[in-house]
Amino acid sequence: MYKPKTMNKINQVEYCGRSIPFHEEAYEQFNRYEQELKEYFLAMEDGQEVFEDLQFRLADMLESKVNKSEPSVTTDHIDEIINAIGRPADLSSESLGDEDFVQSETKSSGHNSTESSEEKKKLYRDVNEKIIGGVASGLGNYFSMDPIAFRVLFAIFTIFTQGFGLIVYGILWVILKPKALKQNYSKRLYRNPHDKVISGVCGGLANFFGVESWIVRVIFLLPILIEAISGGLFHGASFGFFFLTYLILLFSTKETESKTEEMLSRGEGVTVNSLSEHLQQPNYSVDTNSNLNKILRIVAYLFIAFALIFMLAAFLGFSFLTVFSFPFTSAILHTPFLKWLAGLTIVFFLFLPIIAFCVWAIRRIGGVKGPNRKLRLAFGSMWGLGTTSAILLSILLVQQFNSRSERSTMTALNVTGDTLFVKSLDENYLNNGKFNTSSMFKLPYTQTPKDHRWSEVHFDKIEKSGSVKGQNPDSFYVRVEISATGNGRSGSQKNASLASYKTEFNNNSLYLAPHTVIPRTAPFRFQHAHVKLYVPEGKYIEGADEMGECFIGGKRVHFKSKKNGKGMSIRINDDEVYINEEEDGDVDISINEELEDELDYQKEALERAKAETKRNIEIEKQKLKLEMEKLKLERLLEDEE
Amino acid sequence: MKAENIQSQMKKGILEFCILSIIARGEVYPADIVVELQDKGMPIFEGTLYPLLTRLKNAGFLDYRWVESSGGPPRKYYAMNKNGQEFLKQLEGSWNSLLAAVQRIV
Numbered sequence: 001m002y003k004p005k006t007m008n009k010i011n012q013v014e015y016c017g018r019s020i021p022f023h024e025e026a027y028e029q030f031n032r033y034e035q036e037l038k039e040y041f042l043a044m045e046d047g048q049e050v051f052e053d054l055q056f057r058l059a060d061m062l063e064s065k066v067n068k069s070e071p072s073v074t075t076d077h078i079d080e081i082i083n084a085i086g087r088p089a090d091l092s093s094e095s096l097g098d099e100d101f102v103q104s105e106t107k108s109s110g111h112n113s114t115e116s117s118e119e120k121k122k123l124y125r126d127v128n129e130k131i132i133g134g135v136a137s138g139l140g141n142y143f144s145m146d147p148i149a150f151r152v153l154f155a156i157f158t159i160f161t162q163g164f165g166l167i168v169y170g171i172l173w174v175i176l177k178p179k180a181l182k183q184n185y186s187k188r189l190y191r192n193p194h195d196k197v198i199s200g201v202c203g204g205l206a207n208f209f210g211v212e213s214w215i216v217r218v219i220f221l222l223p224i225l226i227e228a229i230s231g232g233l234f235h236g237a238s239f240g241f242f243f244l245t246y247l248i249l250l251f252s253t254k255e256t257e258s259k260t261e262e263m264l265s266r267g268e269g270v271t272v273n274s275l276s277e278h279l280q281q282p283n284y285s286v287d288t289n290s291n292l293n294k295i296l297r298i299v300a301y302l303f304i305a306f307a308l309i310f311m312l313a314a315f316l317g318f319s320f321l322t323v324f325s326f327p328f329t330s331a332i333l334h335t336p337f338l339k340w341l342a343g344l345t346i347v348f349f350l351f352l353p354i355i356a357f358c359v360w361a362i363r364r365i366g367g368v369k370g371p372n373r374k375l376r377l378a379f380g381s382m383w384g385l386g387t388t389s390a391i392l393l394s395i396l397l398v399q400q401f402n403s404r405s406e407r408s409t410m411t412a413l414n415v416t417g418d419t420l421f422v423k424s425l426d427e428n429y430l431n432n433g434k435f436n437t438s439s440m441f442k443l444p445y446t447q448t449p450k451d452h453r454w455s456e457v458h459f460d461k462i463e464k465s466g467s468v469k470g471q472n473p474d475s476f477y478v479r480v481e482i483s484a485t486g487n488g489r490s491g492s493q494k495n496a497s498l499a500s501y502k503t504e505f506n507n508n509s510l511y512l513a514p515h516t517v518i519p520r521t522a523p524f525r526f527q528h529a530h531v532k533l534y535v536p537e538g539k540y541i542e543g544a545d546e547m548g549e550c551f552i553g554g555k556r557v558h559f560k561s562k563k564n565g566k567g568m569s570i571r572i573n574d575d576e577v578y579i580n581e582e583e584d585g586d587v588d589i590s591i592n593e594e595l596e597d598e599l600d601y602q603k604e605a606l607e608r609a610k611a612e613t614k615r616n617i618e619i620e621k622q623k624l625k626l627e628m629e630k631l632k633l634e635r636l637l638e639d640e641e
Numbered sequence: 642m643k644a645e646n647i648q649s650q651m652k653k654g655i656l657e658f659c660i661l662s663i664i665a666r667g668e669v670y671p672a673d674i675v676v677e678l679q680d681k682g683m684p685i686f687e688g689t690l691y692p693l694l695t696r697l698k699n700a701g702f703l704d705y706r707w708v709e710s711s712g713g714p715p716r717k718y719y720a721m722n723k724n725g726q727e728f729l730k731q732l733e734g735s736w737n738s739l740l741a742a743v744q745r746i747v
Binding site: 016018019036037041044046049053054056057059061063064084085086087088090091093144245 | 645649671672675686687688689691692693694696699709710712713714715716730
């Protein structure tokens, strides 16, 4: 059967990378037209570029024709296209005298030419759209993606690898060559000003991924809910992660400003039709008055406020705690003025630089450029205040300790018999169970509502009576010396007089307090007591276990109670010190010391072993009990069955 | 001398000013510029617009980027940069004085 030529076949033609179905005739017409355009434009300066752009436009038009009404391009379509773009004759009449202008303009502007396609395949740093070094933007260009993705990746990677991301970034920054790149991705992440609760980040994300914005919001709020329900199971880690992500997105995206950007944020192509459609829509506005939105807004603000407060409080609280919860801080910083100075020092001298750095970083991330004089002035003056407080505080504090004074009292002890017994006055305050020893884990310090107790008591010397003028050589003496520092001689004397040290004597026993007492109203200035005993020649001093150790005649001696006639006493004879382990026979100090240590060690080991056995027996008992219970239960179950 | 020639000269002088004004409002696809001009009563061929845009771009007044479109070839979008904004300001100045002068005369 004869087919008329008009019913011609359809050719699938590759054009600008698109496959377009043409009627044969239409294709011929199109080819002729394109050739005309080519000749016309190639005669012009920069005509090549113009012609290439036009080819893309032609492809766009052809494709839109096919999409709409008919499955293939017809000659009518080509006519429409020609009418829109114009024939060379029309164009030359419309742009009469154009050529001279074109040539002079382009020659003077030098070349600003576009990069060729092969250059696009290389990885560069983008100097056009950079925030720090343009690495993320360059990566985005390379992968034809929104650089925001790489920015967020870098930020999160850095946070979770404790800075390793920065190293990677730095290396890329150094390696990659800088270049002014053009954007080549179609979808952009913007913040959505029409759908925002806080800043539109969630709305923008929703647009980007094509989901409802409430879904994104719930995802962001989920960590709070989880934390709230689980009672802080994850210690705010997940919460911090989402919060950081939100902040990063907030500072690295901008709001859509035009309809075009709005559509780009959804990855839509922008055409006249689509644009006008959107313009006719009443801004698809969110009803900001709806209750749900109000609640969301409140929750979101709480979320941010909570996170911010949490982070700041953690920093600030830590520094305040270390300073102000230290037991005798208030005793050292005894006036409100000093406390204020310390507070100002912490906040403005130590903490402010951290805040300033955060502000700087946020501004940098946010792309805010140029110095802000107001900010600088504010931070500068605050830091000045902090520095002044710090200097003033240190001067005032150093002053408080620049002098040292002592006051002492000597008391004769009316001992009947040969031996003076020395014991601790208050066993509750013994440090580590011993007198005059401080341990790593317990400060030599305790408090009562009335006073501070500083358990640094130096019971460190025993001498022969009569070695001090005015002493009766046949009498026991105790000498207590309280020393203190202070501002100048008068200050230190005053501080020493404020502190007190308690001794009691009855029934041949001398009780020594294990601490020096400083009233709460007085400042703490290292007030502490030195205790010295004087023994008449030929008489004995016997120390209780808890008295720990003492220097006698330049040698260290551990005290030991006498039990059942065995134990230790100290005697001074002819300026020689004798330590009696038993009733008879003097023992050399050094040997005695070793034996004492060995014995102590063995005893301790024994005690430990005993305690261990006891504990094991307890555990066994518990196990047996449990077994019994189990058996009982099983029997009960069997009975029921 | 033909009236047509003068008319096209007049139009040509104004055309770049109009195009720059449209682009100044935000990133735009050339076809949209044509539509706007047509709607406002200044129809031109796209074939006229493209060389103009290229020239303005190469003169450093415009930036562009390729945008991948769904179901079509990539599109070249134009946006105004700082140079362009300054340039447009100058043009606006001379346009306003020219307009005032012409209105006083005609």
